[in-house]
Amino acid sequence: MRLQELSEVTDVSIPSIKYYLREGLLPPGAPRARNQADYGEAHVRRLRLIRALIEVADLSLASVRLVIGVVEDETATTHEAFATAQDALSGRSDERDGTEEWLSAQTEVQRWLAGLAWQVRPGTPAEGELVDALVVLRRFEWATDASIFDHLIAHTLADAADEVATVDTAAGRSAQVEHVVIGTVAFERAGAALRRLALEHHSALRFPD
Amino acid sequence: MRLQELSEVTDVSIPSIKYYLREGLLPPGAPRARNQADYGEAHVRRLRLIRALIEVADLSLASVRLVIGVVEDETATTHEAFATAQDALSGRSDERDGTEEWLSAQTEVQRWLAGLAWQVRPGTPAEGELVDALVVLRRFEWATDASIFDHLIAHTLADAADEVATVDTAAGRSAQVEHVVIGTVAFERAGAALRRLALEHHSALRFPD
DNA sequence: CACTAATGGATAGCATTACTATCCCTCTCC
DNA sequence: GGAGAGGGATAGTAATGCTATCCATTAGTG
Numbered sequence: 001m002r003l004q005e006l007s008e009v010t011d012v013s014i015p016s017i018k019y020y021l022r023e024g025l026l027p028p029g030a031p032r033a034r035n036q037a038d039y040g041e042a043h044v045r046r047l048r049l050i051r052a053l054i055e056v057a058d059l060s061l062a063s064v065r066l067v068i069g070v071v072e073d074e075t076a077t078t079h080e081a082f083a084t085a086q087d088a089l090s091g092r093s094d095e096r097d098g099t100e101e102w103l104s105a106q107t108e109v110q111r112w113l114a115g116l117a118w119q120v121r122p123g124t125p126a127e128g129e130l131v132d133a134l135v136v137l138r139r140f141e142w143a144t145d146a147s148i149f150d151h152l153i154a155h156t157l158a159d160a161a162d163e164v165a166t167v168d169t170a171a172g173r174s175a176q177v178e179h180v181v182i183g184t185v186a187f188e189r190a191g192a193a194l195r196r197l198a199l200e201h202h203s204a205l206r207f208p209d
Numbered sequence: 210m211r212l213q214e215l216s217e218v219t220d221v222s223i224p225s226i227k228y229y230l231r232e233g234l235l236p237p238g239a240p241r242a243r244n245q246a247d248y249g250e251a252h253v254r255r256l257r258l259i260r261a262l263i264e265v266a267d268l269s270l271a272s273v274r275l276v277i278g279v280v281e282d283e284t285a286t287t288h289e290a291f292a293t294a295q296d297a298l299s300g301r302s303d304e305r306d307g308t309e310e311w312l313s314a315q316t317e318v319q320r321w322l323a324g325l326a327w328q329v330r331p332g333t334p335a336e337g338e339l340v341d342a343l344v345v346l347r348r349f350e351w352a353t354d355a356s357i358f359d360h361l362i363a364h365t366l367a368d369a370a371d372e373v374a375t376v377d378t379a380a381g382r383s384a385q386v387e388h389v390v391i392g393t394v395a396f397e398r399a400g401a402a403l404r405r406l407a408l409e410h411h412s413a414l415r416f417p418d
Numbered sequence: 419c420a421c422t423a424a425t426g427g428a429t430a431g432c433a434t435t436a437c438t439a440t441c442c443c444t445c446t447c448c
Numbered sequence: 449g450g451a452g453a454g455g456g457a458t459a460g461t462a463a464t465g466c467t468a469t470c471c472a473t474t475a476g477t478g
Contacts, residue, residue, distance in 0.1 A: 002453075002454085003453075003454070003455095004453075011308065013437090015438050015439075016436085016437065018455085019436075019437060021455095022456090022457095032446095033454090034444070034445065034454090034455080035443090035444055035446085035453080035456090036445070036453075036455090037454075037455080048345075052348075054436090055305060056341050056342065056345055058267065060435075060436090061435075061436070077416065077418040078412070078416040078418070079412050079413055079416040079417070080418075082409065082416070083409050083412065083413075086408060086409055089405065090402075090405070096264065099220065118406060118407070118409075119409070119410050119413035119414065120406045120410055121409070124405075124406070126402040126406045126409075127402070127406070129399070129401070129402035130399055130402045130403065130406075132264065132265050132398060133265065133395040133398045133399035133402070134395075134399075136261045136391060136394065137391070139257050140387070140388070140391045142388075142391060142392065142395065149399055151368070151371070152396075152400055152403050153403070154364075156400065156403045157407050157410075157411075159360070159404065160404060160408045160410065160411045161411050162360070163408060163411075164408060164411040164412055164414075179351075180408070180412075182345060182349045182351060184405065184408065185345065186342040186343075186346050186351065187361075187404075188401045188404060189338055189341060189342045190338070190339055190342035190358055190361065191361055191365065191400065191401075192397045192400075192401070193299075193335040193336070193338035193339045193342070194335075194339065194358065194361050195365050195368065195369060195396075195397060195400070196295045196298065196335040196393065197333070197335045197336070198366050198370075199291065199295060199372060199389070199393065200291065200292050200295055200327075200328070200330070200333075200335075201327040201328050201366075201369065202369045202370050202372075202373040203288050203291040203292065203373050205328065205373075206373050206374075207286065207287040207288040207291070209287070209288055211424075212424075212425070213424075213425095222466085222467085224466070224467050224468075225465085225467085227426085227427090231427090240426095241475090242473090242475075243425090243426080243473065243474075244424085244426050244472085244473055244474060245425060245426090245474070245475065246426080263465095269463095269464075269465090270464075270465070
């Protein structure tokens with residue numbers, strides 16, 4: 001497959017593909033000659049992964065690079081790879097951490113998480129996102145402690161179990177990581193969208209006017 | 210309250226506040242004199258809303274402007290205001306719409322949504338986000354139809370009902386919209402974070418190594 | 419009443435991100 | 449043997465979200 005065909009199949013412009021090649025997000029094609037390269041299914045898949053991360057997960061190219069790094073790393077254990085990928089998918093910057101207000105919320109979130117006894121690393125970006133959410137809920141007098149999140153636990157845990165169960169143990173590490181990444185990204189977006197539709201539905205029921 | 214104090218209380222720099230004033234996101238303070246203005250609680254709240262939308266919901270200032278427009282509009286009905294706010298919170302661009310692949314997924318999503326019989330407007334950004342998610346799931350052979358989202362319905366609907374129930378009917382329109390906006394933003398972020406932590410937990414259980 | 423410092427208003431500059439465009443020369447393939 | 453695709457390099461660009469500087473005014477401070 002030549003560059004132009006790759007561009008047509010994936011609906012990504014040639015300059016963009018060249019840019020991704022320059023940035024090392026897309027591996028170079030097999031050099032058929034000094035200036036003629038051959039691209040295959042792997043390149044199509046990689047481009048689709050990049051576009052999904054940019055368009056659906058709203059990641060920066062820097063975060064996309066991290067995710068791809070995990071996908072390409074065949075040395076880490078399966079669990080390590082999944083955990084690192086989840087971190088990269090967050091796209092969170094830690095600029096807000098460290099204020100008194102933030103640290104107070106962090107202490108509360110950590111206390112609450114400890115009560116769940118989940119096997120998660122402390123200090124992950126996901127923990128930081130929970131803290132961000134609690135800070136906002138506190139500022140607007142929605143909540144004071146993290147028990148406001150209690151009702152999310154049951155179904156979230158069940159969903160996650162189902163999603164982890166779909167991982168094909170016979171597949172290679174890269175395919176497994178890619179599978180989990182796509183699942184995370186797509187269901188996160190779908191869940192948020194469905195949540196907003198459900199809010200609209202219930203608002204229609206409660207406020208018919 | 211003077212500009213500097215407002216800046217200190219909200220932890221937003223003076224140039225940023227001036228910028229928000231220029232952009233009309235923050236209403237001007239009460240002019241105590243030709244070049245001295247007085248800011249109050251409403252300005253603190255508004256700045257917190259802006260920062261929450263930027264930092265937690267990752268909205269652009271253009272989308273923040275839309276949300277604020279809804280918050281300030283006292284003429285719309287409660288339900289109209291909520292629905293419009295949900296649209297603004299999406300931050301989705303419709304650049305991807307219209308390809309054959311996308312339209313096919315859209316047809317499927319609309320068919321599936323019709324089966325739910327929810328009272329939602331067709332063509333909302335949230336519907337577009339569901340379509341985006343389905344397109345990705347199809348590309349990576351995760352799913353072919355929207356029934357992959359079935360398991361999300363029950364708890365999403367229950368969560369939304371709870372959230373709508375917390376709206377204080379005695380409060381003013383602006384306070385109600387602000388309440389719903391903050392709830393949507395914070396729980397969306399918290400739900401996604403908790404989902405990633407639950408994935409890590411279940412990955413640890415299934416792949417202990 | 420003098421003086422430091424903040425204010426509103428205006429305008430310009432800047433850093434980052436994600437491309438996009440242009441050259442230029444090589445090499446392929448019909 | 450000539451059109452055209454390819455690689456490599458470099459430069460340009462559009463949008464976003466501030467940040468900096470200047471200015472004349474004026475408010476508190478002693």
